[in-house]
Amino acid sequence: MHCARSVSNRPRPSAGADSRAVKRLLLIGGGHAHLAALSVLSGGRSAGLLPILIAPSPRLLYSGMMPSWIAGQSRFDDCVIDLARICKRSDIAWVEDEITQIDFFNRIAHGRRARHEFDLVSLNVGSAVSLGTQVRVESLVLGAKPFSDFIQRWERWRAQALRQARAHRLLVVGGGAAGVEIAFALAAMVRREPAFAGSSVTLATQAPLLPNMAPLARALARGSLTVAGVALEEGLRYVGCEAKEALFSDGQAIEADLVILATGATPPGWLSDSARRAGFLVTPQGALQVGADLRVSGASDAFAAGDCAQIVGQDLPRSGVHALRQGSVLGHNLLALGRGAQSDLASYHGRRQTLALLNRCDGSAIAAWGRLAFAGRAAWQWKRWIDTRFVAGFR
Ligand SMILES: Cc1cc2nc3c(=O)[nH]c(=O)nc-3n(C[C@H](O)[C@H](O)[C@H](O)COP(=O)(O)OP(=O)(O)OC[C@H]3O[C@@H](n4cnc5c(N)ncnc54)[C@H](O)[C@@H]3O)c2cc1C
Known part of the structure; x- marks a missing residue:
């Protein structure tokens, strides 16, 4: 059966347009x-x-x-x-x-x-990143996506953490580009803001780090995480959180006050x-x-x-x-x-290989294209130029 179409939010066609044809x-x-x-x-x-x-x-x-x-x-x-x-x-x-x-x-x-x-x-x-069932969870678990939820919950957590001014255990789960960049970002925040002094950042991942990238980019990321003070735990499959611990499939647990999941997003x-x-x-x-x-x-x-x-x-x-x-x-x-x-109708044929620029959040970045990769200030300036030009195009 065809339902009657009633809407309370119906913008009008512009003056002069034939509304029957629109x-x-x-x-x-x-x-x-x-x-x-x-x-x-x-x-x-x-x-x-x-x-x-x-x-x-x-x-x-x-x-x-x-x-x-x-x-x-x-x-x-x-x-x-x-x-x-x-x-x-x-x-x-x-x-x-x-x-x-x-x-x-x-x-x-x-x-x-x-x-x-x-x-x-x-x-x-x-x-969106699925948060799973939240039973008896005392640490805060955030999904990196959707950003609308992330922004709200991150800002609330950060405001509270700044008031507490104590060391926090920050855990990022997921070793793809998003998880790696978030780990770099948290490490930079800890270095930059006295209220987070003494806080630790851990990145836990099931698959090898940056599974879609070539060995050189991976090696650069691994070394850069160590320099940034991020502890890397590989081979751990996240299953959920309980109380103040993130749990992994082999029975391991990592204590955390904040868990950010970048474990692969689904519609x-x-x-x-x-x-x-x-x-x-x-x-x-x-x-x-x-x-x-x-x-x-x-x-x-x-x-x-x-x-x-x-x-x-x-x-x-x-x-x-x-x-x-x-x-x-x-x-x-x-x-x-x-x-x-x-x-x-036109067609979209995407190429799997695209330029990746990972922000190390210290004034440098890792640039990766296929098997090639390099890290440094030039990569960051390149990334910044692309990003600011992109956003400025919509101002
Ligand atoms: C930390 C991080 C860093 C990343 N960095 C990069 C990068 O450097 N380069 C890159 O290529 N990719 C990057 N990605 C991946 C990238 O974010 C996504 O692939 C990209 O945003 C997908 O774009 P989209 O157009 O599908 O949707 P999005 O850009 O995610 O937008 C979704 C839109 O849908 C709206 N929406 C959601 N639900 C509803 C609803 N129920 N009703 C109406 N509207 C709704 C949202 O408000 C939003 O406007 C990154 C991801 C993360 C998590």
């Missing part, structure tokens, strides 16, 4: 992919689209700069992008809401504040549940399966990009780089569908 395009999530798509979609109204961006917060923390904010190298405001302002500039409607479920059949996204109808939908809601459960209900294919990790044109497999009116999507036949790592690059293809394809030009 397709409501819901862009759910203000992630890196939609950010890149917005400039393409700014001409959406003339192509018969009414683009609406929905996210729980207008602030997008740029992941490339998140560690430098924790380390105290950058101010928070310098690392965030104001989605509402960009929407205004691009003639795209902005709605603040958190989507909790999508009825793909009736084309309705259910948010905490309102229901949102759509003719076309694009999903770019990122990913939010509500999205995979909604997709499964609609009969769409979802990977075992919960990502929506999409074609190279970023259209959800089996759907004519739904697209997905970034961490919450997996392109069939392309085994790409989850990264902001791929999400951003997908954004322009996504924008192009949404405009093409707005014009009814189904045959004009």
Whole structure:
């Protein structure tokens, strides 16, 4: 049965547009992919689209700069992008809401504040780290993603820790690029801020450090962590926390006051549940399966990009780089569908190998490209130039 479409949050088509012909395009999530798509979609109204961006917060923390904010190298405001302002500039409607479920059949996204109808939908809601069941946990356990949760809980913990002014045991779990950078950032914070004097930083990981990087980059990271005072524990599979301990599968435990999990992020459960209900294919990790044109497999009116999507036949790592690059293809394809030009869809073919720049949070970085890698101030200046130029492009 077709449900009646009623919405309490319905931006109007611009004056002069033929409202019968205009397709409501819901862009759910203000992630890196939609950010890149917005400039393409700014001409959406003339192509018969009414683009609406929905996210729980207008602030997008740029992941490339998140560690430098924790380390105290950058101010928070310098690392965030104001989605509402960009929407205004691009003639795209902005709605603040958190989507909790999508009825793909009736084309309705259910948010905490309102229901949102759509003719076309694009999903770019990122990913989250599962915290597992929190039973009798006295230490604070934070997931590195989603950033909206991380920011709130990190700021609360930090304010409390600064008041206590005592040594803390800080544990990062996960030895990928995100976990390594967070460990560098915490070590820099401990060095920089007298209130954290005497605190320890440990990085625990199951797989070898930086499993997706070549031996030279790994060796540089391992040596740099030692120099930064980070204790590295490899071969430990995290299973959960109890009281003030992080527990690992071989019965080992590490005492900690703060545990940050960077154990690999998965798309939010509500999205995979909604997709499964609609009969769409979802990977075992919960990502929506999409074609190279970023259209959800089996759907004519739904697209997905970034961490919450997996392109069939392309085994790409989850990264902001791929999400951003997908954004322009996504924008192009949404405009093409707005014009009814189904045959004009572009494809995204990502390369697995991309430049990695890991911030050591001491005024230097590790640069890695394939088997090549080097560390030093030049790598940091390179990274800083890329990051600040990127954020400045959205001011
Ligand atoms: C510490 C750290 C450092 C990293 N550094 C790098 C790096 O240097 N380079 C790199 O390439 N990658 C990096 N990454 C990975 C990168 O963060 C992700 O791959 C990237 O952010 C994915 O982008 P996205 O477009 O999929 O979504 P995101 O950029 O994560 O954005 C998701 C958006 O969806 C919104 N959203 C979430 N839930 C809902 C909902 N229910 N309803 C509506 N909107 C919602 C959010 O508010 C947000 O606006 C890092 C990750 C971490 C954890």
